[in-house]
Amino acid sequence: MNDAHSISNVTTGDRTILNDCWNKIGVLGDRTCPELETVIHCYECPVYAAVGDSLLEREPSTDYLQDWIDILGETPASSEINEGNEAIIRTSEAISIIIFRLGNEKLALPVRMLQEVTHPCVIQPLPHRSNELFLGLVNIRGETLLCASLGHILHIEATPATNPIANAINLQRMIVTGQGEDKWVFPVDEVHGIFRFHLNELQDAPVVITKAEEGYTKGIVYWEGQKVNYLDSELLFYTLNQKIL
Structure with missing residues (x-):
């Protein structure tokens, strides 16, 4: 070595x-x-x-605790941040979400459902079980998990990569979601990160958002001027369990 x-x-x-x-x-x-x-x-x-x-x-640095005490002590209960021409008030009444891209759609799930973001793994299809929705099994750090297609259940069309090599290296990811033993893995095209939004910024979802039969969008938020569909994680997981398990 x-x-x-x-x-x-x-x-x-x-x-x-x-x-x-x-x-x-x-x-x-x-x-x-x-x-x-x-x-x-x-x-x-x-x-x-x-x-x-x-x-x-590793042992924390000698100033680690004091640094965080100072940071938290200086954080106001609410702050006004001007993004573009819009003033957004952020307080403790906020939601933390992970924003990702699937095809041409920006989607989001609550951070509490996020387990891990990882590079693409080999998907092992199951004979007579795998289909367009249930892709198969993946091994995430020694744990075998179910892998499903969000694009299929939400009727989002895949977009061809203009640069397949760059796309495979920099964009494609898998997100591991769920709580307890109820975990699912979703391949996505890009993960933008974790963000916080005030509850007042969550707008009601339009009557028709996608061609999906059920409305999986709980609300709409705007991030960097783009619409983000905040998914109803409870309905999504319920549907997956009913259709696959």
Whole structure:
């Protein structure tokens, strides 16, 4: 194992310098790491796992708690933020959502339902079970989960990638959602991130949004001037369980 693939990190004072070999010789680097022939992806490499464990187990800096006390102490209960020509009031009465793209549609789910965002994984179809809605099974960090197509249930047409190589590397993602043992994996085209919106910004959904028979949109929010369909996660999961399980 060469130096770039060493498990140990270097600690200087309160700062830990990570050995991010995956960015150098791994899947995000030049792919010269000999371990890739065995593990296929850096996520399955013990070096990657050890670095993650070291981050979780490291001692916090001496000023860590005080820094957060100062930050929280300076955060006002409400603040007015001018975005474009619209003044938006953000208070504790807010919703946190993850915004992602599927085809030409911007969609959102409540953050409480989000488990993980990951790179595309191999989808293993099940004989006589897999179809356009139920794509099959995926392995997420050793856990076998059900994978379904949001595009099919919402009747969203896929858009062809103008640059397939760039699209595969930078855009396509899988989001793991659910609570407890009720988990689902959805392939999506792009994940924009997690955002907070005041409840007053959530507008009623129009009577007809998509061609879907059921209205899975709970409301509409606007992000960067674009409409985002905030999905009814309870109805969505209920429907998936009824149609697939």
